[in-house]
Amino acid sequence: MSLPAQSGAFPAPAESPDGAAPLFSIEFGKMLCMGCRPAGRCRFGLVLSRGENGAVEGTARFSAEHEGAGGVVHGGSVMGALDEACGAVPIAAAVLSVTAEMNVAFRRPVPLDRELDVRAWPESRDERGHWIIHAELYLSGDDRPLCHARARFVERDPATHYGRFKEWLDGRENAG
Numbered sequence: 001m002s003l004p005a006q007s008g009a010f011p012a013p014a015e016s017p018d019g020a021a022p023l024f025s026i027e028f029g030k031m032l033c034m035g036c037r038p039a040g041r042c043r044f045g046l047v048l049s050r051g052e053n054g055a056v057e058g059t060a061r062f063s064a065e066h067e068g069a070g071g072v073v074h075g076g077s078v079m080g081a082l083d084e085a086c087g088a089v090p091i092a093a094a095v096l097s098v099t100a101e102m103n104v105a106f107r108r109p110v111p112l113d114r115e116l117d118v119r120a121w122p123e124s125r126d127e128r129g130h131w132i133i134h135a136e137l138y139l140s141g142d143d144r145p146l147c148h149a150r151a152r153f154v155e156r157d158p159a160t161h162y163g164r165f166k167e168w169l170d171g172r173e174n175a176g
Contacts, residue, residue, distance in 0.1 A: 033084065044081040046118065048088050055121035056088040060137065062112055072109035078137065079104050082149040085120040086133040089153075096158050097131060102151035110147065115140045129155030 036042050045061030060081050068074030083099055090097040110116070120135035131153040136145040 042084075044077065044084065046081060046084055048085065048118070050092050051119065051121070053121065054089060054093060055119060056085060056092055057117070057119045059140075060085075060116045060118045061114065062110065062116075064112060067112055070109065071112065073112055075104075075106060078106070078110050078147055079149070081118065082120075082135045082137065082147070083151065085118050085135040086149060086151040087153065089120050089122050089133045090131055090155065095129075095155050096161075097129070097153035097155045098161065100130070100152045100154045102149055104147060104149045106147045107144070108146045110137065111139065116146070123150075131155070 033042075043063075043065065045063070046058065047060075048056045048058035051057040062073045062077055062081075066073045066077040068077075079102070082104060083102055086102065087097065087099065117138040117140050118135065119138075120133055123132040123134055125131045133151050133153060134148065135151070136148040138145055
């Protein structure tokens, strides 16, 4: 999920027709990552809202474009959706962070074209701005996770973080 370029700037919550204010509602044009912005929708079908105790929860739906072997969702797409869900936890706390590492365990195949429940929650946040976040993906109505992730996210100032990256990349290109 991408944030606006200005540090500390977050879009105002959009109201859905039922009066709820989803945190990451694709239908209401909020917080699309750069990969999804051209399509105007989340390719993982994620719709996430704030939950209790810093968690985010919602739904996902993978279309045929995510099919891997055997007519199920490709593991890379599942991992991408879990990364987005984990990244939504710090964003819900008005903090920009980036993925430092993530481990995913696949327990069952993830079906295509089915509504899935997704939940992510913080385990810890230390004084250096390192978050440990968990996420799980379920078939709606089932309490056994299809897969789960444990990730470490690191807080960053957008201007400094992406500015340093651009300087590094420009230096490499100019050296060659």
